[in-house]
Amino acid sequence: METNSVKPSSTEASDALRTLSADREQLAAGVRVPWILLAAFGGVAAWWVSGAVSTSPGEDYAAPTSGWLGIVALLVVVYLIRRETGVRFRKMGARAGWAVAGIVAICLLLFSVSLGLVSFGLHWAVVLTSVLAFAATTWLAGLAYKSAVDQLHRA
Amino acid sequence: MPEARFDEVIHAPVRLRICGLLHPVDHLDFAVLRDTLNVSDATLSKHLRTLTTAEYVSSSKAASAGRDDARRITWVSLTRSGRSAFEAHVRALQEIAGVV
Secondary structure: OOOOOOOOOHHHHHHHHHHHHHHHHHHHHHOOOOHHHHHHHHHHHHHHHHHHHHOOOOOOOOOOOHHHHHHHHHHHHHHHHHHHHOEEEOOOOHHHHHHHHHHHHHHHHHHHHHHHHHHOOOHHHHHHHHHHHHHHHHHHHHHHHHHHHHHHHHO | OOOOOOOHHHHOHHHHHHHHHHOOEEEEEHHHHHHHHOOOHHHHHHHHHHHHHOOOEEEEEEEOOOOOOOOEEEEEEEOHHHHHHHHHHHHHHHHHHOOO
């Protein structure tokens, strides 16, 4: 077993601390952003927003049941990202929190807009809100992931 | 901030680096740890065993359809006591280095 029974000198301690920083830098540099899987988040968001087409806005409106399936899909994507990258982050950082809040707000807004479009008979226009949901969610998920990687430097 | 405490188990270079990489994350895949440290499977396993015996590290296996290493991912993480010991050890190193 490798042991160091003598306490290090000041220089050796400094070197050890520098090595720890360098390792963290290397770990952060080695973590690549899994854009394909982050796009899957965008796909889930687009699918949820497009669910507005199958509803009947008005007095007999019933929320689509796709919400629960969407949550399950999100959990599956999170699992796949962890498996793909080999990293489970401890902290995501404040920027990630804002990005997730942004995703929720944008998706709710786009879903509401989609309901409005459907109520005016503009079902085709939901394609546009779905594409916007896909793009915004993928971009914000990327920001959140980069924020988590940045946390590795600051640990 | 934990009290400084020099830990002989952690201070061995590879084990110090293992703990340093596990500290900022929740879990790390064995393969990512091995590649970042640039050591062999056997070397990493040996040091992880020592850290596990000291109850500083825990590991768990999960199925992986996309990998050929027995189709399993081994997740490695610091235990609560491992995290405390590492933080106290880094504090001790900082005191020795004169950076605190």
